[in-house]
Amino acid sequence: MKRIKFDLAELQAFVATAEKASFRMAAESLCLSAPALSRRVERLEEALGAKLLERTTRHVQLTAIGQEFLTEARAALAGLEIAVQRVTDQALPHRGSVTVACIPSVANHLLPLALRSFAIEFPEVQVHVIDENASHVLEAVVRGQADFGVSFTGSQEPGLQFEVLTRERYVLAMLRSHSWAGRSEVAWTELAGERLVSVSHQSSNRLLLDQVMAGLSDQPMAWYECNHVTGALALVEAGLGMAAIPQLALPESHPKVCGIPLAEPQLWRTLGLIQKRGRMLSPSAASLKKQLLAVHGIS
The missing domain is CATH 3.40.190.10 (Periplasmic binding protein-like II)
Known part of the structure; x- marks a missing residue:
């Protein structure tokens, strides 16, 4: 491994300058003079043997190498901060x-x-x-x-x-006024033709739901999609449809919505x-x- 020839202060100076796009503003954020900050960045560039910043009279701009190094520098500083915090937590429990x-x-x-x-x-x-x-x-x-x-x-x-x-079962969230609200279970096949609210493919719950849906001869249709279960639940509360959601996401004390366990097959996570x-x-x-x-x- 090539020996690191710069210090933490120089790395912080570069990141601050890149983020502020200004030596003056970066210097103020680090409580330094602009010339002192500039020297730190120059020493870093010399140590790396690469130009990180393009300087003009009006602004500072990252070079292509500088943009790539900024990503790594941020990650390094963040990792160091986490490590320091972890040691501090152990020293002061x-x-x-x-x-x-x-x-x-x-x-x-x-x-x-x-x-x-x-x-x-x-x-x-x-x-x-x-x-x-x-x-x-x-x-x-x-x-x-x-x-x-x-x-x-x-x-x-x-x-x-x-x-x-813990394990939790998937339930069908619906308004308490719905005709199914008093049932003990609802079969997945009964959802065909019903107006449903679903989570989108960005939600990991969607994979579990799609696996069940794939086995149904008559595929239910989702009229609304949300990225998160909380959003789907809000649409159910607004009376826009029903949603298959994990039981933990629906408190029993919810004033407007109840959850009926889904069956044939049961779905758990x-x-x-x-x-x-x-x-x-x-x-x-x-x-x-x-x-x-x-x-x-x-x-």
């Missing part, structure tokens, strides 16, 4: 921060229960929640942006460990805690993970 990535239904209905107990044990620890779809949750864990995640994908990833948290193999959690992150397991009676 009752301070620092925890980042958990989870799908929206977990963030809305499961995580708050665990956070109540966590806040009592670690009142000085900040919690950052990345509430995104399953693919983004997986990416956040793999890239080290989150201490751990909660999702229904990741069990097949070789670099991750998947710890089962398994939620689990996902974590990079070999990653040691800080005491606070380990405690939050334990609280999530405790919500479902897992010790």
Whole structure:
């Protein structure tokens, strides 16, 4: 590996200048003089043996090499920040921060229960929640942006460990005034001809739903599509149709919408805690993970 001949301050100077497109504004953000900032960028360019910035009297512009290096420089600084924060959290177990990535239904209905107990044990620890779809949750864990995640994908990833948290069944969300609202189950074949709301292909739930739909002789039609289950639920509440959604996404106390289990076949998904193999959690992150397991009676 070629020896690195520049320091962190020079890397920060370059990133700030590239983002501000101005030496003056970048210097102000770093509490430096413009000449001092310029010298740091020049030293970095000399160390790399490449021109990163094109300078004119009016503005600063990235070269092609500079644009490519900016992406890597940002990632390096972000990774270093995460590493420093992790060490700080371990040195001061009752301070620092925890980042958990989870799908929206977990963030809305499961995580708050665990956070109540966590806040009592670690009142000085900040919690950052990345509430995104399953693919983004997986990416956040793999890239080290989150201490751990909660999702229904990741069990097949070789670099991750998947710890089962709970299983949930898919239900048909409908208005409580609907004629089917009092039923115990609804068969998938009965959905043909009904006005449905669906999640789009950007949602990982769509793959599970399409696998069931593929086995039906008469394919139901989705009149509305949303990227997230929460959006689909809002359209159901507005009376625009019914939607097949995970049970956890629909609270039992919802005033307007109820969920009837779907059958023939039943469709379930398994939620689990996902974590990079070999990653040691800080005491606070380990405690939050334990609280999530405790919500479902897992010790």
